[in-house]
Amino acid sequence: MIRFLAMALLAWCSWTSPARAESDGSARAILEQAVVAAGGEAWLNPSTLYLAGNAVFYAPDSAEPRSTADDYRMWRAMNQDRTTAHGADGKVRITAKSKGKLLFEVGYDGATTWTEKGVMPQDQADAYWASNFGFGIIREALGTGFRLERAPDRDIGGHKVALIRVISPDGGTTLFGIDQVSHYIRYMGFVTPRGFHERHYDDFVRLPSGWVQAREVSLFYNGVKANTVYWREVKVGEPIDPALFAPPAALPETLPRP
Secondary structure (H helix, E strand, O other): OHHHHHHHHHHHHHOOOHHHOOOOHHHHHHHHHHHHHHOOHHHHOOOEEEEEEEEEEEOOOOOOEEEEEEEEEEEEEOOOOOOOOOOOOOEEEEEEEEOOEEEEEEEEOOOOEEEOOEEOOHHHHHHHHHOOOOHHHHHHOOOOOOEEEEEEEEEEOOEEEEEEEEEOOOOOEEEEEEEOOOOOEEEEEEEEOOEEEEEEEEEEEEOOOOOEEEEEEEEEEOOEEEEEEEEEEEEEOOOOOHHHHOOHHHOOOOOOOO
16 A cells, blocks of 8 residues: 555656646745745855754654664765755765764765665665655755646644645656745655655754754654654854765774864
């Protein structure tokens, strides 16, 4: 049943026709409001992003948490010409620790995907990033080659959101839910190899630069919560040593703080 639903969602998200070749003007207006609310130029073109906090991971067959990371961090070096919605992009490193013990680590240096166990085979890496990457494409969605469409509105966490569909030049489709009052981005959804993936964003804070960050992010697959991340620290545009993204053989023995 889940496979059938995922295939139906994929067909629905990807369907196009000559009659829908032009972007929906109302969808564009909603996205433009979201960009302003998120921080405008500061939010559209970050060079790097560093987030730190804690995270709770849930087991797929239980209501109880499977594990908790009291030290959860992400480093990102952005690609500002992104056209692929759900593939590896830019550079990234994510670490999760509990009481000083490494739970997991994953990174991408622009060519190679790796974990604490070593380099990930390409086919596995493609499936992994296709199930995880997706939010950043909204920063490019007002550009050439992208199409925007409206979808039926929803209620997310007690907030009414306007739903828009972003279709990237490679045909990738992502749903975004924009708060109808604050215009913050509260929702994202797309089809992945793991099933239909959704993220709910909450607890927004505005930095002095104007950048708006959601400090609470919950991830779902096929309607089941996978994890919630609580960000406590945000740094935008600060230098990150490229060596931080390198595969395991080149990694330092200790994790440096930015």
